[in-house]
Amino acid sequence: MSIKPAKSDRIFDFFNKLLVWFFIVIISYPLIYIISASISDPAYVNSGQMWLFPKGITFEGFERVFQSNEIWLGYRNTIFYTLLGTFINLAITLPMAYALSRSDLIGKKAIMALLVFTMFFDGGLIPTYLLIRDLGMINTVWAMVIPSAAAMWNIIVTMTFFKVSIPKGLEEAAEIDGASQIRTFFQIVIPLSAPIIAVMALFYGVGHWNQYFGALIYLQDRELFPLQLFLREILVQQQITAELMQQSGTAAAISEHAKIADIIKYAVMIVSAAPLLIVYPFLQRFFIKGVMIGSLKE
Incomplete structure (x- = not known):
């Protein structure tokens, strides 16, 4: 009853x-x-x-956007940057967070203090550019993925997940059975961490997909441009053309171009956001669980 x-x-x-x-x-x-x-x-x-x-x-807006072959080049580059960058992010974030989640890590407080410091202060745009230049990464793929290789906030969230969700007894049992810490991490911790891995992949992936400022600064070769730069060029070109037509064009031509510019603007939004909107529903259940766990404190 x-x-x-x-x-x-x-x-x-x-x-x-x-x-x-x-x-x-x-x-x-x-x-x-x-x-x-x-x-x-x-x-x-x-x-x-x-x-x-x-x-x-x-569908004139989409037709005009996809008339440029560079859109497909931008899609290819952005997908590559997103996949490679997210892989590098996870390869750094997960081991670092796991190490910091262990109470027996030597110098843990000093390491945490140093890492947290970077959340409040950075070197600034010019020193960062000079560093990337001196490392020989200007106009290379690495300029798009290495500077953002890890985010301290994501490391803290992942570290909290390991503390809360991975039973200490499993690690102790593996240690008794003779498993090394590396083996424990890859064969026990990682298989149990699907929610936080999905969340971190989404966080980092969205960041790489939407990145354009780094490309604007570090890249000169159009063959390396991500999608966001090509879409930005389309919008800028439409704006410049509209300004020129206002100076010399007829009222009818100006009105027609304004209509085309508006429809292209909305089409550009859809083209840039559609892949993320398609991927997100598949990660939603992991995303919700991972965010809730990351909000807990030790």
């Missing part, structure tokens, strides 16, 4: 669900609007007639 919830519990559940739906609407509306605007006639978008679902469906 099921127990009927108390009236206060039912009221709480009602308002809780109402609040959740409120936030879902707030979060979903901008996404739906951008998707609809990217395939709608700009006249409907600019006049406010299109406020949720597409009107006067057209």
Whole structure:
């Protein structure tokens, strides 16, 4: 026999669900609007007639974006940077976090103090550029992945996960059986750490995918440009063309170009964000679990 919830519990559940739906609407509306605007006639978008679902469906914005072969080059480079950079991030973050999670690590407090210091202070843009230049990484793939090889906040979250979620008894049992710390890490700790690995891969992957400032500073060869730089060029070119047309073009031509510029703007947003929107649902359950565990304290 099921127990009927108390009236206060039912009221709480009602308002809780109402609040959740409120936030879902707030979060979903901008996404739906951008998707609809990217395939709608700009006249409907600019006049406010299109406020949720597409009107006067057209794919001209996407056609203009993908007319450039450099878009596919940018996609290839960005995927490569994201995969390589995320692999390097995990290869550094996971072992470091595991080592710092062990109470018997010699000099642990000094190491933590040094690492935490980097969360508040850095060398600045010019010293960082000079360092990358002196290391010979200017205009190379490594300039896109090495400077962001690890993030202290992610190391702390991963370290907390190891402390909270990996039973100490498993490590002690492995040590009694003669397993080395490296073997324990790879054969026991890593297989039990799928949630935090997925979360860290998502954190780092999103950072690499959206990165453009580093490429803007360190890269000169267009063959190495990521997607974000090519998309930025498209938007800048549209803006410059619009300014030139305002000076010398007719009113009709200016209006037509403004419509095209708007639809390209929305198409660029979709092109840059679509891969992440596709990947995220597959990592969502790990993401939620990993974030909750990372919020706990020792």
